[in-house]
Amino acid sequence: MNHVLVPHFCRKGLLGLTAGLAICLATATPVFAEDSNLPSLGGVGGGLISEQQEAAIGQQVLQSIRRSTPEIGDPLVLDYLSTLVHRLVPYAQLQNRDLKMVVIDSDEINAFAVPGGVIGVNGGLFLNAKTEQEFASVMAHELGHLVQRHFARRMERQEQNAPLAMAGMLAGIILSAVTKSDVGIATIAGSQAAAVQNMLQYSRANEREADRVGLDMLEAAGFDPEGMPEMFEIMMRQSRLQGGEALEYLQTHPLTENRIADTRNRANQYPQREYDDSLEYHLVRARIMVHYAQTPEKAVEMFQEYVGRKDALPPPSARYGLAVAKLAADDAPGAEKILKDLLKDYPGRITFQVTLAETLTREKKTDEAIALMDEALRRNPGNYPIRYQLGDSLYAGNHAQRAAEVYGKLANDYPEKAYIWLKLSDAEGQARNIVGVHRARAEYYLLMGDQEAAIRQLREAQNKAPPGTPTHEIVTQRLSQITRAMHEDQQ
Template sequence: MRHASPYRKKTRKYITRVLHFSASLLFGLATAFPLQAADTDLPSLGGVGGGLISEQQEAAIGRQVMQSLRRSTQQIEDPLVVDYLGSMVYRLVPYAPLQNRDLSLVVIDSPEINAFAVPGGIIGVNGGLFLNANTEQQFASVLAHELAHLSQRHFARRLEQQQTSTPMTIAGMLAGIILSAVTKSDVGIAAIAGTQALAIQNMLQYSRSNEQEADRVGIDIMADAGLDPHGMPEMFEIMMRQNRLQGGQPPEYLSTHPLTQSRVSDSRSRANQYPVKKNGDELEYHLVRARLQVHYAQSAEQAAESLQAMLDSNTSGTPDAAIRYGVAVANLEAGKIEAAQSIIEALLRENPGRITYQVTLADVLTKRKQYDQAIELMSKALSRNPRNYPITYALATAHYEAGNGRQAAELFGQLTQRFPSYVNLWLNLSDAEGLARDIVGVHRARAEYDILMGDLEAAGRQLREALNKVPPGTPVREIVTQRLTQVTKALEQQRQQ
């Protein structure tokens, strides 16, 4: 893991990047060809037809936003973090008034507070949201709020209100949103000054009525999901406090979600209409939060010292098990593998069935090159928890490190079928296929990676290389041929724009 933030770039580089994004986003709005790595279309949320943004355009926007995020931002791919976010979102989703509940999630690798929802069913959060939300209820309140924006189509409707907007204006605006996800919002707005910056700035900011509606719907979602709605005003207080500490320079989130004291009061009044939930946070939230605290620390050693001091003082309100786990993760990152293993094994004795502990122990064993033990541990865990993402990933990694290319490729292949939009899985599959000496498999996996990154020319080259190596008359040749035809068609359409 890295411990230094990668977001201290010059504004000039961002301007160049945004212009590139604008072109790619314009293409996404102009074509409905949904070429993604074995992926299904992203959902569009809202009514049929009418207005500037149709359902098909919303889906195209979503695909292009995801593509641009992949190309422009560092993302957190830690399976335990990604899996937790997914579990929390889909705990809330059944109670959100969404027409289509097939969402795409992304975790941006930034310590700033931010979260966003854009047309096409995309929910994104910064890693910094975990750092600043002290409780699971507070964290969930931001997700519920974003789901509310998405369900009410606030963003799409604001686009529709701009009757004079052109596709390029929309593209430039969305590029600014992407930029705002990785830096300060004012930089994102400045970078798109050439695309009606004032109109875009207005549209980046949700209206007061939009925010109030999202607060109301979000609180209802939380309550119905069995979470404590009081987490929302608590999270608002944290944001306002950070705003004051930063001398009036608001966190990223407040740049697009204006927050006033009256909103805090209104959310608290509405939350008070529900009884306080006696069941507290799940431990899993605090375990994931501890992983990210280590990730964003100046060094693993510093993280271990800080967490140990927190444990000794016993005043943080964080469960001791989560703090101990954080110390173990920090020790693992610092190369103190035996110390990490001792803590994890102790935690497992206290809570033998917890998947996070088991996966982390497998990571420890893999780093100690005790591959057989790691494989046995994860194989047993997978038999008890079929299809679990972190377990499958850890098992595949252990097989790969042990030199078992075929087993690793099979497992990574299963994951790409279930999570076809995760670019890291395609790279891992490509490496595993290489270890297994399946050159056709390498080219096919690399092609899917290139498609997700928007490089259709590279994808075509990979598929042609695969085709040259596949015997005639085989099922694999037919599959590769069909995929190459799709890529070629999409590339032709792109060149005509």
């Protein structure tokens, strides 16, 4: 099986950052747009922090997130987030549009965008944004920070401290992005702490810039600009309910009543029209609501009430949430009935099909689940959630070789998703392809930042692959590439 070679990552920890910046590169395609009143930021290499260095920082952030915080890997959630963000991207003056999405498993409101095109969101944002317009406004605001390169600009103003302080700054932003801001700061000793605190807290001018860019993006992409002040008001109310303690998001994004009023005034200046949420947003939100329910049984009770009330959630999402809750509560037959009824009303709806296949797989009806996903894939070639669930159903049904093929193609298409490499490794093991097991595990360890473990896995694969075969040659080349990169990183 031919795997795409993923970029190697900087070695464990932050000591190799300076060397890593010269190694972990990403291609940026310049995009030209009409002039605006916002400041010009220059192009690649136009300041202390180049686009290539930003890409390296982004890779380091992803590596740290994988190692230090739980993520939500739900393919339906990730696919929705990617679709929404890429609906906004054509209206963002981004030089690097190769964005990576991360969903942090936390019920607090938070979202972040860091150099290298990393977009992160906590599951809690889905919980608290009751409309798609509100949710999209946060994503647009974060893209605004990337468009204006706020983080890079702040680092450039710290030039007198670079590159010595760069590793500390990076450590702070990684930990603050995925936990609490004070945790990130607490890890940095001495005089660097103040510098990092300054780096993490966007100024009011930065926030106004990101608001303006985000509002333009929202309107151009067909979202309601009013969603931004509405979401800010939700955050302000939540902060007050917590006794004045700033929400995780507000610790790095200062919010004032004046700023809310300003965004509302700006939103009112756009042409008035009707805006409708997509059904998909509310289906994904229902999945998140089940995920964070106190117990699956409580989730069943909650959605049963929503179905009965008819006005709490859009009707299909209430019924769908009940099905997801029943599946979580081990009532797969109950979930199956609801999902099949939903598919009668919404034939071909991918989210309902994927969840039904998940349910059938749980009931050990794997042949039915596989047939359902095969048909769905014929109608929707390349769809990520369908392919992911097909792999899971094949693996559960002991169709190991085909499961490995599905996971292998997914790993080729989404090489940054570490958990897919683990699934591929398991499927290769079930298929008794030991060389494939070691190759997949090597890629997983690379994504986790452990190059030495990756090299050990590839040496095992090299020893087990027959000499002179294409597989042996591919493994040898990959081993040489990673070994060379590790040596460069240590210099």
